């Protein structure tokens with residue numbers, strides 16, 4: 001079933017005279033697991049930051065769940081969205097950050113229960129029950145009472161995943177979730193993400209430099225260069241028989257770096 005849950009329609013993002021997203025258009029269907037790959041500075045993280053409403057747009061329209069994200073429908077068509085609309089839309093999305101971004105002064109448990117209590121209005125007991133399930137899912141039940149600094153980077157990132165899931169988003173965004181980790185800790189985080197991808201109907205959009213992982217978990221891969229999609233396709237096709245020279249070059253250097 002191809003029901004779009006994210007649509008970028010000719011989206012433009014600029015910083016000064018630097019065009020970071022250049023009339024970018026793409027769609028992600030409900031339940032799809034999509035990875036974005038591409039060279040540094042090609043605009044991959046910017047796409048996620050726009051979806052999380054951390055960055056505005058300078059042109060085009062972004063739709064989430066059929067509703068414009070950065071606009072509201074007014075009597076004269078689309079108008080720039082107000083804070084209430086952005087707040088409402090934000091609830092559909094969760095994000096796992098490169099640097100984990102946990103609250104350092106809160107226990108693991110509190111990191112996970114804080115937003116469901118404060119933002120969703122769950123009772124402490126409900127939030128606690130939800131957190132317990134999620135800690136089990138990410139294999140950290142024993143660590144609920146610890147503080148982030150008492151955990152390894154891989155464990156912290158798994159808390160980051162549990163924290164994002166605690167808000168029950170329908171879309172989960174991952175911004176290079178393993179790139180701040182020591183190599184020996186990457187596997188445990190990828191395992192958790194892989195299991196989520198297999199077992200949940202969550203829509204996942206993942207920016208990663210882990211090409212093997214992208215190949216394993218994605219339904220579709222988007223190759224970005226200079227704020228545009230140069231090529232997209234199934235991982236089997238894109239990684240083995242890219243049609244564009246730019247994709248071939250990128251994969252060649254990236255895969256060489258990994259070997």
Ligand SMILES: Nc1ncnc2c1ncn2[C@@H]1O[C@H](COP(=O)(O)OP(=O)(O)OP(=O)(O)O)[C@@H](O)[C@H]1O
Nearest residue numbers: 015018020038039040041042043044045046047207
């Ligand atoms: N706040 C900002 N102010 C000015 N320029 C920015 C800002 N944020 C991002 N950029 C620029 O926008 C471009 C795209 O950045 P983005 O982080 O989306 O790239 P990326 O593809 O995710 O790169 P990487 O793989 O290195 O993370 C880069 O050239 C970056 O320098």
